[in-house]
Amino acid sequence: MASIFNFAPTSIKGPKPEGKPTLTVRERFSALRNLPEFLKLIWETSPSLTLGNVGLRLLRAALPPAMFYVGQLILDGIIGLARAPHTVGQPSLTPIISLVALEFGLAILSDALGRAVALLDSLLGDLFANRSSVRLMEHAARLDLDQFEDSVFYDKLERARRQTLSRTVLMAQVLSQAQDFITMALLAVGLVAFNPWLLLLLLIAVIPAFWGESHFNERSYSLVHSWTPERRELDYLRQTGASDETAKEIKIFGLSDFLIDRFRTLSDQFYQQNKSLVVRRASWGTFFAAIGATGYYAAYVYIITDAVRGQISVGQLTFLASSFRQMRSLLEGILSRFSSVAEGALYLQDFFDFFHMQPRIARDETRPVRPFPRPIRQGFTFDNVGFKYNNAEKWAIRHLNFTLEAGEKLALVGENGAGKTTLVKLLSRLYDPTEGRILLDGYDLREYDPAELRQEIGVIFQDFVRFQLTAGQNLAVGRIEEKTNQARIQSAAAQSLADTVVKKLPGGYEQMIGRRFAGGVDLSGGEWQKIALGRAYMRDAQLLILDEPTAALDARAEHEVFQRFADLTAGKTAVLISHRFSTVRMADRILVIEHGEFVEIGSHAELLARGGRYAELFQLQAAGYR
Ligand SMILES: Nc1ncnc2c1ncn2[C@@H]1O[C@H](COP(=O)(O)OP(=O)(O)OP(=O)(O)O)[C@@H](O)[C@H]1O
Numbered sequence: 118m119a120s121i122f123n124f125a126p127t128s129i130k131g132p133k134p135e136g137k138p139t140l141t142v143r144e145r146f147s148a149l150r151n152l153p154e155f156l157k158l159i160w161e162t163s164p165s166l167t168l169g170n171v172g173l174r175l176l177r178a179a180l181p182p183a184m185f186y187v188g189q190l191i192l193d194g195i196i197g198l199a200r201a202p203h204t205v206g207q208p209s210l211t212p213i214i215s216l217v218a219l220e221f222g223l224a225i226l227s228d229a230l231g232r233a234v235a236l237l238d239s240l241l242g243d244l245f246a247n248r249s250s251v252r253l254m255e256h257a258a259r260l261d262l263d264q265f266e267d268s269v270f271y272d273k274l275e276r277a278r279r280q281t282l283s284r285t286v287l288m289a290q291v292l293s294q295a296q297d298f299i300t301m302a303l304l305a306v307g308l309v310a311f312n313p314w315l316l317l318l319l320l321i322a323v324i325p326a327f328w329g330e331s332h333f334n335e336r337s338y339s340l341v342h343s344w345t346p347e348r349r350e351l352d353y354l355r356q357t358g359a360s361d362e363t364a365k366e367i368k369i370f371g372l373s374d375f376l377i378d379r380f381r382t383l384s385d386q387f388y389q390q391n392k393s394l395v396v397r398r399a400s401w402g403t404f405f406a407a408i409g410a411t412g413y414y415a416a417y418v419y420i421i422t423d424a425v426r427g428q429i430s431v432g433q434l435t436f437l438a439s440s441f442r443q444m445r446s447l448l449e450g451i452l453s454r455f456s457s458v459a460e461g462a463l464y465l466q467d468f469f470d471f472f473h474m475q476p477r478i479a480r481d482e483t484r485p486v487r488p489f490p491r492p493i494r495q496g497f498t499f500d501n502v503g504f505k506y507n508n509a510e511k512w513a514i515r516h517l518n519f520t521l522e523a524g525e526k527l528a529l530v531g532e533n534g535a536g537k538t539t540l541v542k543l544l545s546r547l548y549d550p551t552e553g554r555i556l557l558d559g560y561d562l563r564e565y566d567p568a569e570l571r572q573e574i575g576v577i578f579q580d581f582v583r584f585q586l587t588a589g590q591n592l593a594v595g596r597i598e599e600k601t602n603q604a605r606i607q608s609a610a611a612q613s614l615a616d617t618v619v620k621k622l623p624g625g626y627e628q629m630i631g632r633r634f635a636g637g638v639d640l641s642g643g644e645w646q647k648i649a650l651g652r653a654y655m656r657d658a659q660l661l662i663l664d665e666p667t668a669a670l671d672a673r674a675e676h677e678v679f680q681r682f683a684d685l686t687a688g689k690t691a692v693l694i695s696h697r698f699s700t701v702r703m704a705d706r707i708l709v710i711e712h713g714e715f716v717e718i719g720s721h722a723e724l725l726a727r728g729g730r731y732a733e734l735f736q737l738q739a740a741g742y743r
Contacts, residue, residue, distance in 0.1 A: 193432030242285030322412020331456030528704035589626035595652030613650035
C-alpha cells in the first residue's frame with residue numbers, strides 16, 4: 118500500500134503521465150453495457166419514484182414542440198387579422214386570446230413538471246446513494262481479510278465509494294437523455310417536413326463539439342482513475358494530520374510540517390495536471406461551439422430567405438427558427454451528455470468491479486456443510502500447514518504439525534514476527550493455509566460453515582478495536598445479538614475485571630468511551646484491554662483465543678485475570694499468546710515457534726527440563742527480574 122512514510126522511487130516525483138492509455142471508441146461504447154444493470158438498481162431502489170419520474174419526463178418532453186406550434190398559430194392568426202379587409206367589421210380576437218391562454222397554460226405546466234422532475238430526481242438520487250452505501254458496506258463485510266490487505270482492493274473500494282454519490286447525477290443524465298430524445302424527435306418531424314437537409318446540417322455542425330466533449334471526458338476519467346492511490350493518500354494525510362488518534366504523536370514528533378508538505382506536493386501536482394486538462398477543454402470547447410453556431414446561423418439565413426420569398430408564413434418562420442434553436446441546444450446537450458453518460462458508464466465499471474469481487478473463504482453452496490461439533494472432541498490438527506501472505510516473498514508459517522487438543526490451554530511462544538498471530542488467524546479462518554490443511558475433529562476446516570466456525574471461536578487480538586461506543590456496547594460487540602442483555606454484559610465485565618473500569622465511569626455502562634463524540638471519556642491502555650477481554654466472555658465460544666491480552670495490564674491485574682481465566686474456561690479449549698512467561702507457564706502445554714516453524718511443544722516443566730529454546734528464553738526473562 119502506498120504509504121506516506123514510504124518515499125520509494127515509485128512515489129510521484131515528476132509529472133505523472135496523464136492517465137492510462139487513451140480508450141478506444143469501442144471501449145467507450147462498450148462501457149455503456151453497464152447501463153442496464155445500473156437502471157435495474159435504480160428501479161429496485163424505488164419502482165414508484167422511478168415510474169413517476171419517467172412518466173413526468175415523457176409528458177414534459179412533448180411540451181416544447183406543442184408550445185412552438187401554438188406560437189406559430191398565434192403569429193399567423195395576428196398577421197391574418199391585420200391583413201383582413203376592415204370593411205368586414207371588427208374581427209374577433211377570441212381565437213387568438215384562447216391560443217395565448219393555451220400557451221400560458223402550457224408554460225405553467227412545463228415549469229411545474231420541471232420542478233416535479235427535479236424533486237423526484239433528488240429523492241430518488243438520495244435513496245439510491247443510501248442504498249448503494251448499504252450495499253457497499255454489506256459487500257465489504259463479506260470479503261476476505263486478505264482482500265482488505267491489498268492496495269488494489271483499496272483502490273477499487275475507494276472508487277466504488279466515490280461512485281455512490283456521483284451516480285445519482287448519472288441517473289438524472291440518463292433520464293434527461295431519454296426525455297430530450299423524445300422532444301428532439303418531435304421537433305425533427307416539423308423540420309424534416311420543411312427541409313431534411315437542414316437537419317443534416319445541424320447534425321454535422323454539432324459533431325465537433327460532441328467529439329471534443331467525449332475526448333476530454335475520457336481524458337478526465339483517465340486522470341482521476343490513475344490518481345486513485347494518490348487521492349487515497351491525500352485523504353489519509355488529511356485524516357492523519359488532524360485526528361484525535363494521531364494528534365499526540367504528531368505534536369510530540371513535530372510531524373505536521375512533514376504531513377502538510379506531502380499533502381501540498383501531491384495536491385499541487387494533481388491541480389496542475391487537472392488545470393492543463395480543463396484549460397485545453399475550455400479552449401477547444403469554445404472553438405467547437407463556434408462551429409455549431411455557424412451551422413445554426415447558416416440554416417437561419419436559409420429559412421429567412423424562404424420567408425422573405427413568401428414560401429413560408431411568418432408563423433412558420435418563428436416555429437422553424439425556434440425549433441431549430443431548440444434542436445441545436447438539445448442535440449448539443451444530447452451529444453455532450455452522451456459522452457458524459459459514457460464516462461459515467463466507465464466509472465460504473467469500477468463500481469460493479471467492486472461488487473463482482475468475491476470472497477474465497479465462503480460457504481460452498483454446492484456441498485452440504487459439515488455440522489460443527491458440539492462439543493469439539495479431538496481438537497484442531499495442523500497437518501503440514503504453510504502460509505504466505507499476499508505479495509509476500511517469505512513464508513509466515515511453514516511445515517507446522519501439531520494438535521491443539523480439545524479442552525487444553527495452549528500457549529504460543531516465539532519472538533516478534535515468529536508467526537503466532539498468523540497461526541491464530543488461520544485457526545479462525547480469516548485466511549486459509551497456502552499449503553497443508555487444518556483439521557477439526559478429523560475433517561478439513563473448509564468443510565465447515567465459516568460463519569458457524571467463527572461463532573464458536575472468541576478471539577481478542579492484540580490490536581483490538583477501540584470502538585467509539587458506550588462501555589456496555591464495547592463489551593457487547595463480543596456477542597452483538599446480546600446487546601440489550603444487561604445481565605450478560607455485566608457478568609462478562611466482572612469476569613474480565615472490566616467492571617472496575619465501568620464503576621469509575623460517570624455514566625457507567627451507558628458512558629460513551631473514546632474522545633471522538635460529545636461527552637466521550639477516554640480510557641488508559643490497560644482499562645481498554647479489560648473491556649476488550651470482556652468481549653471474550655460475552656461469547657459463548659468453544660475455543661477462546663487471547664492474543665497478548667494482558668500486555669497493558671499491571672502485574673496484579675494480570676495475575677488475577679489469569680487466575681480467573683483458568684476457572685472460567687474450564688472444559689474449553691484456549692490459545693494464549695504472551696511474551697510474559699509468568700502467564701505462559703500456566704498453560705497446559707506451550708508451543709514454541711521460530712521463523713514460522715515448529716520448534717518444540719510441552720508443559721512448562723517438560724520444556725525447562727529439556728533445556729531447549731523455551732528454557733533459554735525463560736532464563737533470559739527470569740534473569741531480567743533478578
Ligand atoms: N498482513 C500481513 N501481510 C504481510 N505480511 C504479514 C502480515 N501480517 C504479518 N506478516 C508477516 O508475517 C510474519 C508473522 O507475523 P505474525 O504477526 O504472525 O507474528 P507474531 O509472532 O504474532 O509477532 P508479534 O509477537 O510481534 O505479535 C511476520 O514476518 C510479519 O511481517
